[in-house]
Amino acid sequence: MFEVIIYLFESYMQLDQNIEVDAQEITEELLEEGFQRADISKALAWLDHLSGLHETEESNRVQLAKLTSHRVYSEQEQFRLNSACQGYISYLEQAEILNGYTREIVIDCAMLLELNELELQDLKWLILMVLFNDPSSESEFLQLESMLMDLEDGLIH
Known part of the structure; x- marks a missing residue:
């Protein structure tokens, strides 16, 4: 699963422009690259979880220790x-x-x-x-x- 996350980070997230890519398109590309469907699903869920953590309002974030x-x-x-x-x-x-x-x-x-x-x-x-x-x-x-x-x-x- 972590290899899929790294691949996605290197391939998509570091681009200077924001691009919207369909999860199905990403899944198909990753399957073609040789990744397993279960690992792809887990990696996409992990990335979704990460993006959800940053959607928290600044005022609601944990105060600095x-x-x-x-x-x-x-x-x-x-x-x-x-x-x-x-x-x-x-x-x-x-x-x-x-x-x-x-x-x-x-x-x-x-x-x-x-x-x-x-x-x-x-x-x-x-x-x-x-x-x-x-x-x-x-x-x-x-x-x-x-x-x-x-x-x-x-x-x-």
Whole structure:
């Protein structure tokens, strides 16, 4: 399922223009690419869930946590998000790329994936998708994207 999500993100979501694509058209394309129908359905449901999370009114969003607060992960969250993933989320909060609200969306979306344990590289893609889909996080998306592309190119600032 996660491979389908990544494929869709790379193929459709990063386009500069907004295009409306029918779910049936996407499903047919993905089937032609070799993805399984069940994985496609789950991926589309996951993406629909993600877009629904960002439709919440700004005034109704979770208030940012105090700087002295600490996120405690449940046992299930610890199983899915290993210490490297938890540390990376914490790092992005300290860098002000994630806030309390977007952090919770990242964790929620990670828990919906059908993976035993999320690899750090996959978490980075997931965070990019969360920020991309949040209209109020455009600058944070660009900052994270730049950081990740620089690391892939071997540049360190």
